[in-house]
Each structure stands twice: as C-alpha cells, then as structure tokens.
Amino acid sequence: MNPAFNKILKEQIPQILPLVQRLMENQFSDEILQERFEEMFTQNYECFGIYLEEKLVGVFGMWFMTRHYAGRSCEPDHIYIDEAYRSKGMGKKLFEFIYAYAREKGCETSELNSYVHNFRSHKFYLNEDYVIKGYHFLKKL
Template identity: 40%
Template sequence: MQLKELTTVEEMLAQIETIHFLYPKMTLEKYKSYLEQMLPHNYRQLAVFEDEICVGITGFWKGVKLWSGPYMEIDNFVVHPEHRKKGIGKIMTDYIDAKANELGSTMIVLDAYVENFTAHKFYYNQGFVPRGYHFLKIIKPEQLSS
C-alpha cells in the first residue's frame, strides 16, 4: 500500500469516487467549491492506494483553540467498503498521529455520527475518547452533503 498526502484541488478531485462512499450525492462542482474554501485553512488529505486504486482517504488540518492550543482535526474518514478490515484505517490514524506530533499538536480531534457505532469502536481502539458534545443548528438543510 502506498500513502500519499494530497495538497491540491486536482489531486483531491481525482479521488471523488472514494468520497462517494461517505457522501453519495456529492457533486464534483460542490466538492471542488468546498475544497477551494478549505485549502487556504491548512486542509490536506491523506490517501491510501492499493494497485493505484484509492482504498482509503481522510482530510486533516491543523488549528488552534484557546483551551487546547494547536490541534489536528481529522475530517471525512473513508475506507472503501471492499477493503475494510485490512488495517487501512489504522494506517491512516498512525500517519495522522505522526503528523500531529511533527506539527506540535496537543491532540487529535474528530467527529463521528452518534449512530455510527462501528466508527466509535474503531476510534476507541485507536485511543480516542469522547470529550463532550458537538452541538449544531442546521439552518440550510438543503445544502448538506449527507
């Protein structure tokens, strides 16, 4: 397996099929628009390839909060359904762990849907723990990707 850090819109757009496993309705135009807004804010993606096929992808970025200082956030963690249970998720979290350490982050954070128990189990096994609630107020539901 080959890991590659994606840093350009073009590299990321080429992996939209993998993103579709999480967001089946994501259009190329919407994906491009969001990426163009995210990249100036330290957004990157990590992709895992097997025989030139993207079998896993996650976004990540470094931010700073008053309570934590510098942190790394994982966003949109996707493993191709036919390649699950092969350690790809662990490969990605190990890479993000190393990257967060390299960049001086105090912690790694992520969101997981409350009903996604499979993801919860995976994240617990990777050393993540719930710290609080992520509240949201949806004001434009028609624009959501999921």
C-alpha cells in the same frame, strides 16, 4: 497490506470526489463538493489519498488549529476507506500515520467528529484511546 498516504493536490480533487460521495451518501453535487474542497485547500487543511499499489482506496483530510483547551491540535476529517479494504488493519496504519504526521507539525492532541450512526467508527476511535468529550451541534443558516 502496506498502504501509502499521499498528499492530494488541488488539481486532484476530482479523483477523491467518488469516495467522498460514498461517505456523504451523495448529499451534494460534485460541483458543490469541488467548490468546498477548493476553499478548504486555502485554509489550515490538508488532504490525503490512501493508495494500495497505486490504486486509490481511501481518502481523509486533516485540519490544524490551536484550541484553548487542547493546544495545537489535528482533526482528522472525512475518513473513508473502500469497503473491500476495511477490517484488514488499514485504519490502524492510517492513524499511526496521522499521529506521526501531526507530531511532526507540532500537534499535542487529535480530536475528531464521527457520525452518530457510525457505530463501527466509534468502537475504532475508542480503541485508539479517543474519549467522548461532548456533542457536535450543527445549525443551517
């Protein structure tokens, strides 16, 4: 299984929305997600599709920033791989791509968030040598 990781262009946002909706458990309308992704594309954000033989089977984004405590950093975000393609080594290949891509962009570190209830991802990230450094807090304004 050799996935391709292809950059998603702004015009291609509608193609990734079904996968993002599954990840987000349909919390938001496609219209809201479309607007948010369009704005994200104007910031230090890049989006990629995960393809197997030209079939879109996953999606993820990457944020780039400089943090006083971590230096130049990459934050993988909204990682979703279709259930039929999980536990087949694709996540490992995905993160190899992320690390190489982040290094090319001058990143020293990678940090990410994971939903509290997503225990499988916690195990995966710990096996990737991520360490839990704190809690992520969110407040609606």
